[in-house]
Amino acid sequence: MKEYIVDNMNNKIRYHDLPGEDTPILFIHGLGCAGSFDYPEVASQTCLINHRRILIDLLGSGFSDKPDNYLYTIEEHAKYLCNFVQDLKLHGFIIFAHSLGGAVALELADRCKENMETIVLSEANLDKSRRGSSSYEFGTYKEEDFVNGIFDEVVNENSSVNSMWASALSVCSSTAISRISKSAVDGAEPSWREILYSLPCKRTFIFGEKSLHDDEQIELERHMINIEIVKSAGHSMAWENPKGLAEAIKRGILYARGL
Template structure:
């Protein structure tokens, strides 16, 4: 386990690091998750093992600190991650990122281009979303005010999330979880999709085959984004079909 201070107050991002050759690979989890739980099997898969690999927990999540003074915007997450990567001596990383982590990775590549050489997004959020009371995921969390969520709304989210997601979501700070969800559904300006279209690095987007045609596929492929449908999986591609996911990531990083 490694760590770096990423705020003026000394709050620390932590990551599990596997030794290996450069370029480094950086794995970034989604909302309410933690990278070691979601990405270890991918990082050590025979098709992907051997590179220096950092399984990073974003601020407010997993093993990292959970400051209540941090805003948890996508830009804030990206800048904090950039600080941690620079402290780790990482440049030109191959970034593999899931869900909200994919949104953060897109912003990271746009704001800190020296840190990212390739981008593999796993069912990442590219567009703003509505706040939907009772929905699962970020839309449902963002439908609460922060006071409502912290004072008890989190229990309703826990019950909707189920045991699997809650097993990692419970590690996140309540303020961190709510603010991250709120800023995720709000998105960025330009949007994450618009940023992705213009990034000058190799980009791949993996999504569940069961979701059908990916929205905006033609525009993405025209801009150079490789789209790959992963069979037999839901949103958690790397957990539902780890072999197909690892193969797709390896192909994207060739």
């Protein structure tokens, strides 16, 4: 694992950088997750093995630092990731992102249009969080209440019904989870959906077969977004069908290359 200093306070993100000759893929994880937890099995699949694969833990998650005085907005995550890809000299790269990580990825993509080959999103947040989503629930609590009790309750409640996510969430900063969730509730201007539609590269959106939304698929296809489906999986497709997700990512890359 490697580390990268994101600011003048010496805060660091940590990441895996797996070698490959083909275009680098930057993996950005969702809420309460970590690249080091979600994506090793996906990234090791035969169809992606020739790519350089960079699996990051966002600040506040996984093995990365968890400062309490950081803003943790979606915009702030995108800012340091922009510096990160520039410092790694990724003059051509692919972004893959899941769920709320998709909002971070889209703000990053908006800053790095000229250096991107394509963007591949899996069930990404394109609009501000709505009632019924975890980020809406977390982001509408008072931060003090969430940090001082509700966070632990959420981890405990999910330990049996969604143990993989509970495990990853338990090592996140409760402050970071609260603040990025509030950022998701607040949304962005332009919206992440508008950014996606405006990107000049070819774009792919992945659904899990069990969580496919027909109306959303139709809307995305109307804007010339390529759609891929991961069989036998829902929203947590990296854990439910890692091989299927890797193959869907690769199909998105081949689509962008006209193959």
